[in-house]
Amino acid sequence: MSEAKASKGAAADGANGGSTAGTPDGTPGPAAGTPDGTPGSARPRRRQARGEARIAQLLRAAASVFCTSGYTASSTNAIAREAGVSPGTLYQFFPNKEAIAVELGDQLLNRWRDTYGAAFTQSHIELPLDRMLDAILDPLIAFNCENPAFSVLMHGSEIPGRITEEHDTLHATMLTRVESVLADYLPDVPADQVHRIADMTFMLFKAGLDLIMAHEGEERAAYIQELKTIMFRYLDPLVGDDTPHRAARRAPHTP
Secondary structure (H helix, E strand, O other), X not given: OOHHHHOHHHHHHHHHOOOEEEOOOOOEEEEOOOOOOOOOOOHHHHHHHHHHHHHHHHHHHHHHHHHHHOOOOOOHXXXXXXXXXXXXXXHHHOOOHHHHHHHHHHHHHHHHHHHHHHHOOXXXXXXXHHHHHHHHHHHHHHHHHHOHHHXXXXXXXXOOHHHHHHHHHXXXXXXXXXXXXXXXXXXXXXXXXHHHHHHHHHHHHHHHHHHHHOOOHXXXXXXXXXXXXXXXXXXXXXXXXXXHHHHHHHOOOOO
């Protein structure tokens, strides 16, 4: 459990006054001043909701500051200022900048897993190559454009080790998924060659994404199209529109 997560419960109570008595399973106990908890049974939940809202506010502010200043140059004071709260309020929820980065990184990594999981659905993989690239690349690119802090937190020597380790694991998982997709398109190609093609394809995506993130508006859209064109021209001579071939392999054999 991260430092940020470990401090949420106590922080939410401290930020809103009063305290709750803990129970063995970790759920909030009766509110102070109500021995049986009945008269104030809704108060701990309200405090928790306000605490979660404050955490979300601080994480949004942190994402903005990390994108503007970079992780290393950012500070808790700058994050508090961006959130419109005092540093003391921030410290009620997060002990330091690293804890904020870990919590934000956890959330973004979870959302990234959901995004690429939805992108690599079987229905997308069965499309012709050009449409398959659209179906897979569009949500991946959109996620990164909508969450620029993701790129900031996944790279850099000063980023907390836990984030980079989880990112490296996710990177390896995605590369394996790309390799699996290409193996389905290239059933007769040796495994080591499929691995090289998958590795090159993934690196093309990463390099193109860096250029896409560096531009906005029409220029960004133009770079997205350039990336798709490059990847198609690289893969098309290798796989072509192999969907009918794969469908034939799946069809029952008839004499």
